[in-house]
Amino acid sequence: MFYIGCHLSASNGYLAMGQEAHSIGANVFQFFTRNPRGGKAKPMNLEDAAALAEFAKQHKFGRLLAHAPYTLNACSSDPKIRDFARMVMADDLDRLSHIPDSMYNFHPGSHVGQGVDVGIEQICDLLNEIVHDDTTVTVLLETMAGKGSEVGSRFEELRRIIDGTEHSDKMGVCLDTCHVNDGGYDIVDHLDDVLAEFDRIIGLDRLKAIHINDSMNPLGAHKDRHEKIGKGYIGLDAFARIINHPTLRDLPFYLETPNDIEGYKEEIALLKSLYQDK
Numbered sequence: 001m002f003y004i005g006c007h008l009s010a011s012n013g014y015l016a017m018g019q020e021a022h023s024i025g026a027n028v029f030q031f032f033t034r035n036p037r038g039g040k041a042k043p044m045n046l047e048d049a050a051a052l053a054e055f056a057k058q059h060k061f062g063r064l065l066a067h068a069p070y071t072l073n074a075c076s077s078d079p080k081i082r083d084f085a086r087m088v089m090a091d092d093l094d095r096l097s098h099i100p101d102s103m104y105n106f107h108p109g110s111h112v113g114q115g116v117d118v119g120i121e122q123i124c125d126l127l128n129e130i131v132h133d134d135t136t137v138t139v140l141l142e143t144m145a146g147k148g149s150e151v152g153s154r155f156e157e158l159r160r161i162i163d164g165t166e167h168s169d170k171m172g173v174c175l176d177t178c179h180v181n182d183g184g185y186d187i188v189d190h191l192d193d194v195l196a197e198f199d200r201i202i203g204l205d206r207l208k209a210i211h212i213n214d215s216m217n218p219l220g221a222h223k224d225r226h227e228k229i230g231k232g233y234i235g236l237d238a239f240a241r242i243i244n245h246p247t248l249r250d251l252p253f254y255l256e257t258p259n260d261i262e263g264y265k266e267e268i269a270l271l272k273s274l275y276q277d278k
């Protein structure tokens with residue numbers, strides 16, 4: 001089954017996102033849990049969440065992915081900023097428990113000069129305070145481009161975060177194709193090698209989701225500027241190999257390309273035309 005969708009706005013509620021996804025040919029989607037800049041979330045509408053769960057089941061959707069506000073920083077040098085990240089993420093996990101089988105993706109953080117070791121320790125401390133025995137949501141670390149002092153642009157760093165988390169059984173990884181390209185992993189010409197490296201260092205069983213984005217910048221640029229599919233340095237041929245790769249083809253793919261809803265509809269159709277049914 002090809003699970004393909006895109007990032008959608010949650011402003012009209014949960015069911016509305018499911019319906020919008022369906023209307024553009026998607027069978028999965030990603031959304032922000034609240035204002036992406038990290039403000040207050042609307043109170044959870046349980047009826048709306050249940051309606052989405054029913055709609056998603058009816059239409060055989062893949063696992064829905066929530067994205068934490070990208071302004072959170074779990075490894076800021078300012079304890080108030082770390083506290084804020086912890087509070088928001090704990091609240092998000094609680095809310096997502098009402099969306100069956102959902103996953104929660106976050107940017108590990110930027111260590112802002114404290115060094116990667118301190119950064120990883122602070123990220124693990126935060127996760128250990130908010131992920132519990134009864135947490136139902138799978139928490140995903142996103143592979144990062146390595147812009148500034150971002151933690152998580154090397155597979156080794158993600159491995160260390162998982163290792164430092166008590167409930168590591170609830171942890172996974174979301175691979176962003178733009179970010180890994182910018183981070184220096186050659187998924188264009190050496191996809192098999194990159195996946196073998198991922199497997200050796202993190203384990204492919206941890207890979208739960210793919211952010212499918214082209215990149216405005218070449219391999220190793222450490223920039224993080226998403227481009228439309230086929231219009232950047234990764235290119236359409238590489239995406240055809242990525243979505244059909246035996247170890248990736250059954251994972252959910254979420255577009256985060258610079259598009260309006262019509263553009264997403266076209267990219268979804270394009271990727272579907274490249275997906276080889278078995």
Ligand code: FE
Binds near residue numbers: 067070107142
């Ligand atoms: Fe992200």
Ligand code: FE
Binds near residue numbers: 142176211256
């Ligand atoms: Fe991403």
Ligand code: ZN
Binds near residue numbers: 176178179224225226
């Ligand atoms: Zn990005």
